[in-house]
Amino acid sequence: MALVEQAQRAKGRAVRWIRDRLDCFNPLGYQHTLKFKFALKASVELALQCALVHHRAGEEPLTEMTAFLWTEVFGHPALQEYLLESDCDLLAFGFYGSLRLCGFEDLVYRARLERLLEQGYPVMAERMPSRELDLIYSLTRADLPLRGLSPQASYARSLLAKHPPLYNLTDQDAYAITHTLFFLTDFGQAPNPTFSSDDHAYFAWALPRLLQYYLHKRDWDLSGELLIAMNGVGLDHLPLFREAWSVLIAAQGEDGSFAGPAVDESAVDAQEGTDAAAGVEDPQKERWRLFHDNYHTTLVALLGLHLSLGGITLPASTRGGQFGISARD
Amino acid sequence: MPTADATAAARQAVERSGAWLAGLAADRFADLDSDGVCLLLFGLACARALTAAGLDGDAGGIAPRLAERLAGDWTAAPSAIRAEFHAGRFVMPLLVAAVSGPWGDAGRRLRGICEREWRALRAESTADDNPILFWTGERLISLIRGEPPQPLRARWQMEIESMAPPYAVDPPAVRQLTAELALLSAYGMLDLRVSHPVDRYVRETLPCLMFIYLKDRDLETVCLLLRALHYAGLHAAPEFSDGIEFVLQHNSRDGYFAMHSMALHLHAVRSQQDLRRSVFLPLSVSALWALAECLAPMRAPLWRAGSLPHRGDTDGAR
Numbered sequence: 001m002a003l004v005e006q007a008q009r010a011k012g013r014a015v016r017w018i019r020d021r022l023d024c025f026n027p028l029g030y031q032h033t034l035k036f037k038f039a040l041k042a043s044v045e046l047a048l049q050c051a052l053v054h055h056r057a058g059e060e061p062l063t064e065m066t067a068f069l070w071t072e073v074f075g076h077p078a079l080q081e082y083l084l085e086s087d088c089d090l091l092a093f094g095f096y097g098s099l100r101l102c103g104f105e106d107l108v109y110r111a112r113l114e115r116l117l118e119q120g121y122p123v124m125a126e127r128m129p130s131r132e133l134d135l136i137y138s139l140t141r142a143d144l145p146l147r148g149l150s151p152q153a154s155y156a157r158s159l160l161a162k163h164p165p166l167y168n169l170t171d172q173d174a175y176a177i178t179h180t181l182f183f184l185t186d187f188g189q190a191p192n193p194t195f196s197s198d199d200h201a202y203f204a205w206a207l208p209r210l211l212q213y214y215l216h217k218r219d220w221d222l223s224g225e226l227l228i229a230m231n232g233v234g235l236d237h238l239p240l241f242r243e244a245w246s247v248l249i250a251a252q253g254e255d256g257s258f259a260g261p262a263v264d265e266s267a268v269d270a271q272e273g274t275d276a277a278a279g280v281e282d283p284q285k286e287r288w289r290l291f292h293d294n295y296h297t298t299l300v301a302l303l304g305l306h307l308s309l310g311g312i313t314l315p316a317s318t319r320g321g322q323f324g325i326s327a328r329d
Numbered sequence: 330m331p332t333a334d335a336t337a338a339a340r341q342a343v344e345r346s347g348a349w350l351a352g353l354a355a356d357r358f359a360d361l362d363s364d365g366v367c368l369l370l371f372g373l374a375c376a377r378a379l380t381a382a383g384l385d386g387d388a389g390g391i392a393p394r395l396a397e398r399l400a401g402d403w404t405a406a407p408s409a410i411r412a413e414f415h416a417g418r419f420v421m422p423l424l425v426a427a428v429s430g431p432w433g434d435a436g437r438r439l440r441g442i443c444e445r446e447w448r449a450l451r452a453e454s455t456a457d458d459n460p461i462l463f464w465t466g467e468r469l470i471s472l473i474r475g476e477p478p479q480p481l482r483a484r485w486q487m488e489i490e491s492m493a494p495p496y497a498v499d500p501p502a503v504r505q506l507t508a509e510l511a512l513l514s515a516y517g518m519l520d521l522r523v524s525h526p527v528d529r530y531v532r533e534t535l536p537c538l539m540f541i542y543l544k545d546r547d548l549e550t551v552c553l554l555l556r557a558l559h560y561a562g563l564h565a566a567p568e569f570s571d572g573i574e575f576v577l578q579h580n581s582r583d584g585y586f587a588m589h590s591m592a593l594h595l596h597a598v599r600s601q602q603d604l605r606r607s608v609f610l611p612l613s614v615s616a617l618w619a620l621a622e623c624l625a626p627m628r629a630p631l632w633r634a635g636s637l638p639h640r641g642d643t644d645g646a647r
Binding site for chain 1: 494495496497498537540541543544571
C-alpha cells in the first residue's frame with residue numbers, strides 16, 4: 001500500500017481512538033489532582049491539534065472534538081477560574097488561542113487574559129526559552145500583545161540556537177529542540193526566514209541523526225515530534241523522512257493509538273491509594289492507563305500525519321507553504 | 330584520523346590496561362578457564378601493539394607463561410578443544426594462535442593444535458551452515474600459516490547485502506556486520522571491495538550506528554563499530570574519532586575498560602560476582618583490539634601475523 005494510503009488509514013484510526021476517549025481528556029471528570037492536571041494538559045494539546053487542522057485545506061475539521069472541548073471543558077466556569085488563577089498561564093493562553101482559531105470566542109475570558117498581560121506577570125516569569133516561545137506562539141494566535149517578548153530573542157537563548165553536540169542531549173533536551181521548532185514554524189506550516197544558513201546546516205545534520213536515534217529506541221513520541229520538526233525546516237525531502245513515517249505508521253497499535261515511551265505513574269497510583277502490584281484488573285484503571293501512556297504520542301503522530309503527510313495528494317499551491325511533500329514527489 | 334594527543338592518551342591507557350591484564354593473569358593464573366586465558370593472551374597482544382617498546386615488567390613476561398599454560402591445557406584435554414571447535418567456538422582460539430608468534434615453543438604448539446583441529450573440523454563441516462564463521466576460520470588459519478591475505482573468493486549472500494536501515498540494527502547485527510567486514514578486508518589488511526550499493530550502505534550506516542551506540546554509551550558495541558569503521562576505511566568520519574575518544578574515556582585508573590561502573594558495582598555487591606573476569610576482561614580486550622587496529626593498524630597483532638612471509642615456526646624470538 002502506498003504511504004499516502006497508509007497515512008490516511010492511520011489518521012482515521014487515530015482519530016477514532018481519540019474520539020472514543022474524549023471523556024478521558026476532560027479534567028473535570030477526575031477526583032485526583034494529578035489526573036486533573038494531566039488531563040488539562042492533554043485537553044489543551046487536543047485543542048491545539050484541532051486548531052492546526054481547522055483551516056487546513058483538504059482536512060476535515062475535528063468538529064466533534066472541538067465542540068466537546070468548548071462546551072464540556074473550557075466553557076466550565078470552574079475550569080476557567082483554575083486556568084486564570086492558578087500557576088498555568090501557558091495553558092490559559094494556549095487553550096484560548098486554539099479554540100479561538102477554531103471559531104469560538106469568549107470575550108469575558110479574553111478580557112481577563114488582557115488584564116493579566118497588563119499586570120505583566122506572564123511575560124516577566126522566568127521560563128525555558130522553548131516555553132517562552134510557547135507563550136509567544138499562544139499570544140500571537142490569540143491576537144494578544146507580546147508585551148516585549150520576542151521570538152528572535154527567545155530563540156537566541158534556546159538550546160537549539162547554540163547548536164549543541166548531540167551525544168549528551170537528554171530526552172528533555174530533544175523535546176526542547178522540537179518544541180522550539182514547532183513554535184517558530186507554526187508546526188511546519190510557515191517557514192521561518194530568520195534561521196541562518198548555519199542554523200539550517202545544523203538542522204540538516206542534527207535532526208536526521210536524532211530521528212535515527214529515537215527510531216532505534218522505538219520512541220515513537222520523539223520520532224513523531226522530530227518528523228514534524230523536520231517538515232518545518234524543509235527536511236521532508238530526505239528519504240529518511242518517508243522511511244521514518246513508514247516505520248511510525250507500522251508501529252500504530254491495533255486500537256489506533258501509538259504507544260508512548262514508558263512512564264512512571266507511581267505518583268498517581270500513590271495518590272489514588274491503589275496498589276498496582278495487587279494485580280486487580282479494573283477496566284476503568286486500564287482505560288486510564290492506556291490514555292495516560294498513549295494519548296500524547298497518538299496526538300503527535302496524528303498531528304504529523306495531518307501536517308506533513310496529510311496534504312500529500314493536494315497540489316502544492318493549495319497548501320500555503322513550501323514544505324509539502326507533493327511539491328517534491 | 331586520531332590526533333597525536335589521542336595516540337599518546339591511548340598509549341598511556343594501554344600501558345595501564347596491559348598492567349591490569351597482567352595483574353589479573355597473575356592473580357587468577359591457577360583457576361582461569363581456557364576462555365579467560367585466550368582473552369588475556371589476545372588482550373596482551375593488542376596492548377603490546379600499541380606500546381612502542383612493548384609492555385614492561387610483568388605485563389611483558391606473563392604472556393609466554395599464559396601461552397604455555399594454554400598449550401598445556403589443550404594438549405592435556407584434546408577432546409575439550411575439539412568440542413569447542415565443533416561447537417563453532419573456534420574464533421578466539423584461532424585469534425590467539427594467529428598472534429602467538431612471540432611466545433616461542435608454546436606459540437608453535439598452539440598453532441599446531443589449531444591447525445590440527447581445523448583440519449578435523451573441515452573434514453566434517455562445510456561452509457554452508459554458517460559461511461561467515463567458516464570463512465573467518467579459514468582466514469585465521471591462513472594467517473596462522475603466515476600466508477599473505479588474499480581477497481575472499483567465496484561468494485554467498487551476506488547479511489551486509491540485505492541489511493536493515495541503521496535504526497533497525499541491533500547489537501547482534503552489528504556483531505555480524507563487523508565480522509563480515511573483518512572477513513572481507515582481512516582485518517583491515519585489504520581494501521574493502523564491495524558492490525556500489527553495499528559500499529554506499531556501509532558509508533551511510535556505520536557512522537550513523539556509531540552515533541546511536543555512542544549516544545547509548547554502549548562500550549561493547551562502540552568497540553565493534555570502531556573496528557568496522559576501520560575495516561571499511563572510514564577513518565575520516567567524525568564518529569571514528571568520537572568513538573576512540575569514548576573508548577579512552579572508559580579506561581579506569583586501574584587500567585580496565587568499563588561502562589556503567591556504578592550499576593556494575595552495585596550488582597557485584599549483591600551477587601558476589603567477580604567483575605574482573607566476567608565483565609572487565611572481555612570489555613577490556615574488545616577495547617584494546619579496537620584501539621590497536623584503529624590507532625596502530627600496521628602494528629596490530631593480526632596485521633603482523635598476515636604481513637610476515639611464511640613465519641613458519643622459527644620466529645619465537647621476535
